[in-house]
Amino acid sequence: MTERIQKFIADKARFLTDAGVERAKGEIEIILCHLLNCERLDIYLHGYDMVTDDVQQRLDKIIERRLTREPLQYILGESWFYGRRFRVSPTVMVPTPETELLCETAIRYVGQHSIKDTRVLDVGVGSGVISVTVALELPECEVVALDISPDALEMARTNATELGAVQKIEFRRSDFFEAIGDDERFDLILSNPPYIANWEYDALPPEVKADPTVSLLAGDDGLDAVKVILRDAPKFLAPSGRILFEIGYDQGDKVVEMTEDDKRFRSIVVMKDYNDWDRVVLLSCD
Ligand SMILES: C[S@@+](CC[C@H](N)C(=O)[O-])C[C@H]1O[C@@H](n2cnc3c(N)ncnc32)[C@H](O)[C@@H]1O
Known part of the structure; x- marks a missing residue:
């Protein structure tokens, strides 16, 4: 049988x-x-x-x-992330397993430091996988989820509603940190930003090219979005907070270099993914 x-x-x-x-x-x-x-x-x-x-x-x-070569997740209209089923459509990027490492690190950090009433910012919410996962895994937290794409915000809200996290997440349309008030502070600033260099685009597999380009492309060196995060995120970080963001497999050294002369940063750790590639940056500030 x-x-x-x-x-x-x-x-x-x-x-x-x-x-x-x-x-x-x-x-x-x-x-x-x-x-x-x-x-x-x-x-x-x-x-x-x-x-x-x-x-x-x-x-x-x-x-x-x-x-x-249409992505299977778009055909089925769903993608699994952190043990949960999320709706996806071609208006949002298909979530990748590497992003689970970012969520896992954030969740572990809050647990280890016994942070109460965690305030979390998710820059570029997409389908909502990071915001929803963190909202459901951290019992006491509030999440602000940003995206420049109205379609992404709508899909993320649908997923948050269906998975029971919508009460803990506030969605704002925003070009990076534009919609964050000067007096707002967050214990965790999380992002899986676009990080593909323009010149890399043509060689990407068809499945990746099916993602919206706004989710993928980040200028000549693939670091345009990371530069904005490094420039602006420290302003919105609460004391003892952490900035965590995903990077491309070969961007670790460049990101370390970009933070070296910036006195606002106290420490930087580049974590590897399951394939031993650079994947998640963990930053702390004074
Ligand atoms: C790589 S996708 C990540 C989506 C989702 N967080 C995930 O991990 O699957 C990047 C997201 O950033 C959003 N984005 C791109 N440029 C942005 C900007 N200037 N401001 C805010 N969001 C932006 C895209 O619309 C997209 O949803």
Whole structure:
């Protein structure tokens, strides 16, 4: 029984592999879980019996779209992040697992320092994954979520509502810190900003190019957004607060260099992701 479903999945995965899709088998499993509303293990426990004609037809339609390299998350309208299902559409960037490291670090920092009533700022909320995750994982916190894109703010609000975090998040349309008052202070300033250099764009995989360009591109060196964060975030940081933001895999040294002569920064740590690439910057100020 297990053999039959394994062969079925492998056969379907081959179409995707031939079209250049990585981890094709995993994607077929995700599609089946979505269609059958079940866990991955259920597919192998209940086997081929679950795959009715209707399921097969819907699976084939999804595969057909995926062969064009449309991201699976946009086809299914959902993406998993930190164990929760978020709605996504082509108006927002597909969340990436690397961003979970940023959330995990922020949540751990608050726990270790016993910070109460944490005030969190999320610069560039997108689908809402950072704001919603932090709001749900930290029992006492308030989040202000910013984005320049009205579509992103709408999607983030939908996710916050559906996942039960909307009461803790205030959404503001803002060009970076524009909508933050001079007297506002935050214990955590978080961001997964755009960090792709313009010249890198053409070589990106089609799935990444499907993200809105406003989520990706950050000038000639990919550091335009990081420069704004380094310039403005310290003004809005509460005492003992931390600035955490995601960077590109090769940007760690450059970001360290950019903070070296700035007396406002007390320490900088560049954390690696699961692939051992530079990924999250953790900054403290005096
Ligand atoms: C890399 S995406 C991150 C989205 C989401 N936080 C995540 O981790 O999946 C960057 C986000 O920053 C937003 N953004 C880009 N430029 C901005 C600006 N000048 N001010 C505010 N938000 C901006 C984009 O609209 C996008 O939603």
